[in-house]
Amino acid sequence: MARFEDKTVLISGGAGGQGAAHLRAYIEEGANVVIGDIRDEDGAALAARCGPRAHYVHLDVTKEEDWAAAVTAAEERYGPLDVLVNNAGIPSPAVLIEDGDPATWREILDVNLTGQYLGIRAVVPSLRRNGGGAIVNIASMAADVGIAYLSPYVASKWGVRGLSQTAALELARYGIRVNAVHPGVVRTPFITEPAAPNEPPVGDTFSPDALAVKRLAEPDEISRIILYLTSADADFVTGADFVIDGGLLLGPVVPAEKAA
Numbered sequence: 001m002a003r004f005e006d007k008t009v010l011i012s013g014g015a016g017g018q019g020a021a022h023l024r025a026y027i028e029e030g031a032n033v034v035i036g037d038i039r040d041e042d043g044a045a046l047a048a049r050c051g052p053r054a055h056y057v058h059l060d061v062t063k064e065e066d067w068a069a070a071v072t073a074a075e076e077r078y079g080p081l082d083v084l085v086n087n088a089g090i091p092s093p094a095v096l097i098e099d100g101d102p103a104t105w106r107e108i109l110d111v112n113l114t115g116q117y118l119g120i121r122a123v124v125p126s127l128r129r130n131g132g133g134a135i136v137n138i139a140s141m142a143a144d145v146g147i148a149y150l151s152p153y154v155a156s157k158w159g160v161r162g163l164s165q166t167a168a169l170e171l172a173r174y175g176i177r178v179n180a181v182h183p184g185v186v187r188t189p190f191i192t193e194p195a196a197p198n199e200p201p202v203g204d205t206f207s208p209d210a211l212a213v214k215r216l217a218e219p220d221e222i223s224r225i226i227l228y229l230t231s232a233d234a235d236f237v238t239g240a241d242f243v244i245d246g247g248l249l250l251g252p253v254v255p256a257e258k259a260a
């Protein structure tokens, strides 16, 4: 049975990468989905390909007025929101803290952390009109450890984790659940394209060979956990962090010859 029949879902950063996979997964399960992004051409074309249950809006997550317009568009087209997936995010260039540019730090915090904060603020009245709902904030395995050279990205994702737990506490009284998802390395332009000019893409240097699951994640694998968390199957789940990283945070596995 379709778990999201006639539910209204809003996904930020939905024009490509993981957001596009989440859009397709929700559509397959009966939802009406508004995707917001700053890539207007790609987003509009993707929504058009998905048919009348998908709609694209311009949404720069750092802009309160864009969030307000996105919620209004979703409500007018499909009715009050049931789900927000706070997915939009940008990577850090690889640079030491002492050499980094404070403007870059501020930009990454603004998109990755303040963008999610503004998203939560914007959707709460709509979710309340609906009698409750679910929010998923996309963090990262970078919210569980320090990673040298990536200080703004790591700090933004640790911030998302704290924001999620705080929102879960504050919004429980409205029947709104809030959880965070911490993906490992996922095959999207985020890692197949350089984060900054003259840098190799992360995907060119990252090797999963020593890990428990010796491959990258595919975007639809992340979609499945998001759909679970925002479905009635997860009615008892809030304030939680869901790591989906193929064992990356565990570190290298014991090689077979050493275990024998």
Ligand SMILES: NC(=O)c1ccc[n+]([C@@H]2O[C@H](COP(=O)([O-])OP(=O)(O)OC[C@H]3O[C@@H](n4cnc5c(N)ncnc54)[C@H](O)[C@@H]3O)[C@@H](O)[C@H]2O)c1
Pocket: 012, 013, 014, 015, 016, 017, 018, 019, 036, 037, 038, 039, 059, 060, 061, 062, 087, 088, 089, 090, 111, 138, 139, 140, 141, 182, 183, 184, 185, 186, 187, 188, 189, 190, 191
């Ligand atoms: N790919 C990975 O390995 C990985 C791992 C862990 C977490 N994540 C997180 O997953 C989320 C999705 O990333 P992805 O892998 O799909 O990357 P992606 O680069 O393919 O997609 C990110 C999307 O966010 C959009 N975006 C950027 N700035 C925006 C803004 N200001 N307003 C609205 N949209 C904006 C981009 O246009 C893009 O469509 C991000 O939050 C990222 O930090 C990614």
